[in-house]
Amino acid sequence: MGALTPLVKVARDWRTWGAAVSLYTLSGLGVTLAAGAGIGELGHVAGLPGRPAFVLAAGLAIALVLAARELGVLRFRLPERPLQTEKVWMHQFGPLGAATLWGLHLSLGFFTRVNYGGFWLLTLLALGLGSPRLGALLMGAHWLGKALSVWVAPLALRTSADGSEVVGVWDTDARHYRRVQALGLLAAGAVLAVWLTTLVSGG
Amino acid sequence: MDTTVDSAGPDRLRAASAVVAATALVTAAGAGAVDVRLALVPLAVLLGWSHLHSV
Numbered sequence: 574m575g576a577l578t579p580l581v582k583v584a585r586d587w588r589t590w591g592a593a594v595s596l597y598t599l600s601g602l603g604v605t606l607a608a609g610a611g612i613g614e615l616g617h618v619a620g621l622p623g624r625p626a627f628v629l630a631a632g633l634a635i636a637l638v639l640a641a642r643e644l645g646v647l648r649f650r651l652p653e654r655p656l657q658t659e660k661v662w663m664h665q666f667g668p669l670g671a672a673t674l675w676g677l678h679l680s681l682g683f684f685t686r687v688n689y690g691g692f693w694l695l696t697l698l699a700l701g702l703g704s705p706r707l708g709a710l711l712m713g714a715h716w717l718g719k720a721l722s723v724w725v726a727p728l729a730l731r732t733s734a735d736g737s738e739v740v741g742v743w744d745t746d747a748r749h750y751r752r753v754q755a756l757g758l759l760a761a762g763a764v765l766a767v768w769l770t771t772l773v774s775g776g
Numbered sequence: 777m778d779t780t781v782d783s784a785g786p787d788r789l790r791a792a793s794a795v796v797a798a799t800a801l802v803t804a805a806g807a808g809a810v811d812v813r814l815a816l817v818p819l820a821v822l823l824g825w826s827h828l829h830s831v
Contacts, residue, residue: 692824698816714817714821714824715820718824725789756797761819764812768812
């Protein structure tokens with residue numbers, strides 16, 4: 574995002590920016606749909622869908638723990654590789670090539686930083702529910718949410734030539750975005766609780 | 777490195793964030809009324825939205 578956004582505010586090149594962000598979004602969407610389906614298939618092969626009550630109860634507990642982490646009630650590190658993507662790709666491949674590669678690289682999530690718990694909740698649900706279709710939907714939707722932030726980033730950027738300004742906006746408002754993440758986790762927990770209740774009551 | 781932040785920037789992003797959150801929650805409620813599993817999909821978008829630090 575820090576590299577894509579200046580294409581608009583500095584170069585005033587909306588066409589290149591639009592093409593780059595579209596490629597970024599679509600390449601990442603392809604990867605996440607395939608990865609989500611693969612994770613769901615893995616769970617299916619492992620027989621996890623045969624224990625839906627356990628999976629839903631575990632998912633609910635994980636959602637609550639991760640929400641508590643985002644709200645600062647609990648403190649622990651999430652599994653992650655403390656890496657960011659390669660900014661040098663912009664110079665090597667140009668904005669369109671780099672945007673495509675960034676989408677491929679960042680969308681998986683397993684190879685870069687994971688600062689928020691929602692990614693892991695969705696990954697574990699995709700595995701535990703054992704449905705390739707639902708796994709693809711969950712991971713693809715998560716990516717679209719990530720990519721959405723890149724689409725709206727030009728709203729906040731003023732003049733910086735290296736994209737650091739918009740990253741700075743997000744950094745100074747980190748508490749707000751942690752609360753949004755906690756809201757999403759609590760809402761997901763509520764959905765899992767309703768699903769579990771329906772399952773247990775035989776609905 | 778220029779790290780100057782337009783004072784309106786955070787406000788704009790917060791407003792966008794509120795729209796995304798409200799839309800996701802309303803859509804989740806609607807989807808959940810049809811099929812509870814589908815309620816997780818708009819919430820996945822919301823969880824991705826606030827994940828920008830990884831980007």
